[in-house]
Amino acid sequence: MWDLSKCNLCGDCLVKCRYVDYDKERAVSEIRLLMEGRAADILDRCITCNACFQYCPTGADPADLIYTMQEKFKSPIYVSFKAFTDSVTKTFEKGSRDLEVIEGDPERPALSFDSFNFSQFPEGTLESRMFKGMTIVRGRKYASLVGMAHMGGASLTEKYGRRVIDAFAELGRDIVYIHNEGYILAHLRARELGIEVPYRYMHLFEYLAGYLRDNLKDIKKLNRRVAYQPNCAVRWLPRQDEWLDEIFELIGAERVPREYEGVDALCCGGPALFVNSELAMSMQAENIRDALDHRAEAMVMICPLCDMVMRGETQKAGLPQIFVTDLCRMSLGEVPWPAS
Ligand code: SF4
Numbered sequence: 462m463w464d465l466s467k468c469n470l471c472g473d474c475l476v477k478c479r480y481v482d483y484d485k486e487r488a489v490s491e492i493r494l495l496m497e498g499r500a501a502d503i504l505d506r507c508i509t510c511n512a513c514f515q516y517c518p519t520g521a522d523p524a525d526l527i528y529t530m531q532e533k534f535k536s537p538i539y540v541s542f543k544a545f546t547d548s549v550t551k552t553f554e555k556g557s558r559d560l561e562v563i564e565g566d567p568e569r570p571a572l573s574f575d576s577f578n579f580s581q582f583p584e585g586t587l588e589s590r591m592f593k594g595m596t597i598v599r600g601r602k603y604a605s606l607v608g609m610a611h612m613g614g615a616s617l618t619e620k621y622g623r624r625v626i627d628a629f630a631e632l633g634r635d636i637v638y639i640h641n642e643g644y645i646l647a648h649l650r651a652r653e654l655g656i657e658v659p660y661r662y663m664h665l666f667e668y669l670a671g672y673l674r675d676n677l678k679d680i681k682k683l684n685r686r687v688a689y690q691p692n693c694a695v696r697w698l699p700r701q702d703e704w705l706d707e708i709f710e711l712i713g714a715e716r717v718p719r720e721y722e723g724v725d726a727l728c729c730g731g732p733a734l735f736v737n738s739e740l741a742m743s744m745q746a747e748n749i750r751d752a753l754d755h756r757a758e759a760m761v762m763i764c765p766l767c768d769m770v771m772r773g774e775t776q777k778a779g780l781p782q783i784f785v786t787d788l789c790r791m792s793l794g795e796v797p798w799p800a801s
């Protein structure tokens with residue numbers, strides 16, 4: 462969350478932004494305008510990749526400032542997604558019947574699919590032994606909301622985050638978040654907003670690593686080189702790298718060290734597709750080229766939206782795209798490695 466008191470106007474956030482070409486003076490002037498509550502060029506050009514959260518050396522969170530102001534000034538991102546953000550707002554104001562709950566063992570955690578449809582995850586995910594006996598939930602009342610910042614709806618987390626946490630609390634179970642941003646809401650945003658989270662929760666990666674650790678004897682090492690495509694929210698949670706690295710080690714996958722790794726990772730191009738499709742397509746091409754140049758045999762995805770947005774281009778390039786749950790299922794013999 463933006464913290465004005467931490468900003469020393471160094472300009473690093475926007476000098477390092479790969480999607481604009483500002484020198485230090487320009488970067489500082491842009492940030493200053495935003496701090497004063499005024500419009501700035503960056504609002505039209507930011508594709509909400511979240512990288513400046515990591516570029517900022519003081520933890521001021523300039524990305525949050527930019528997202529807030531994109532909503533305030535109705536920037537192109539806001540306009541592009543307005544119909545969707547309106548529909549989410551309506552859901553929370555008027556209620557929604559978009560809800561699916563598959564009851565499981567009361568002693569086991571619930572697995573949250575956020576507001577995604579089950580069909581947005583790989584076929585057979587629900588039947589995997591990894592999730593056996595878990596209560597499965599999805600629907601608008603479980604929407605993480607954090608991702609709305611990529612659609613000009615940054616304020617929705619503050620407005621409705623408490624309701625989402627309450628909906629999970631009503632389940633009376635521990636929660637495993639299959640989507641990164643649900644975890645971010647519980648683990649980071651709720652704290653920042655003073656919302657108590659009265660249940661135990663776990664990130665998907667923590668859960669998968671634990672499951673694999675407990676079932677070592679069933680794992681057949683994949684011995685594959687895999688490029689990692691993070692989603693934007695990963696930048697808020699550097700610990701995910703540790704969890705993912707453990708998963709890779711357990712299943713015998715090598716995380717390909719490539720140019721677009723870590724802080725230098727490229728956005729999938731999802732939000733950019735709506736405001737600058739040429740940029741989005743060139744980012745995807747560059748990202749896939751980089752993975753192939755580093756001899757990746759597949760690209761692993763952790764977000765259904767990144768998965769959908771990049772699938773066409775990875776397919777064209779002949780680079781298999783695998784959701785992280787399926788990568789684990791491959792090591793357990795539940796699904797085969799994709800045919801080349
Ligand atoms: S979120 Fe990404 S695109 Fe937007 S200003 Fe920050 S680094 Fe640039």
Ligand code: SF4
Nearest residue numbers: 468469471472474517
């Ligand atoms: S938000 Fe951070 S990186 Fe940007 S000008 Fe302020 S201190 Fe520097």
